[in-house]
Amino acid sequence: MEKLYDLPNSRQIRLIEGDITRISADAIANAANSGLAGGGGVDGAIHRAGGPEIMRELDEIRPTVGRLPAGQAVATSAGRLPAKFVFHAVGPVYRGGHSGEPEALAECYRTCLSMADERSCRSISFPAISTGIYGYPAEPAARIAIREVISFLRDRALHVQEVIFVQFGAAAFAVYETTLAYALQVDPSAN
């Protein structure tokens, strides 16, 4: 399943149901952890599909950055993935929503979008960061992701033309479909 949303200035949001490791984009955002140590979920899938080169690069980066706080990200190459870069972003662990989680999640998206633009990427794909093992409820997480992406594409993107939301499963896809329809309808400049 796939849907395309046109924004002003030839910018686009693409919504895809599927596996993010199978979808081409200049940059892929990964839902990583503070230790940059790999794990399950989409992180495991990205390392498996991308191959050992990605972890080798993280092994070199880890001592220089220490434990990465939520909201931040580091870049590696993409190994065998159909991309140039992977941005390993640390999402917040959900603890009820009043411990800074919304701000940290928003920062994750802003960080990755800026990293993509700085590297002259045309496209970047995102999974639903924090909504798996980290427990962030899908709907508020989707509202934050979509708000940040629309605002970035409208006001700040120089190189990024397309943001791809890759949702795992029909239920997650439906949440994004509804949230995107609402966000684009209430934001007249993003119609």
Ligand code: APR
């Ligand atoms: N493609 C796209 N989305 C995927 C894929 C995939 N191949 N695999 C899982 N997902 C989806 C999940 O369904 C969920 O909606 O990605 C979303 C994020 O889930 P997690 O991967 O569990 O990430 P997160 O909740 O941010 O937890 C991060 O998980 O594996 C660890 O190292 C990672 O410790 C970190 C934690």
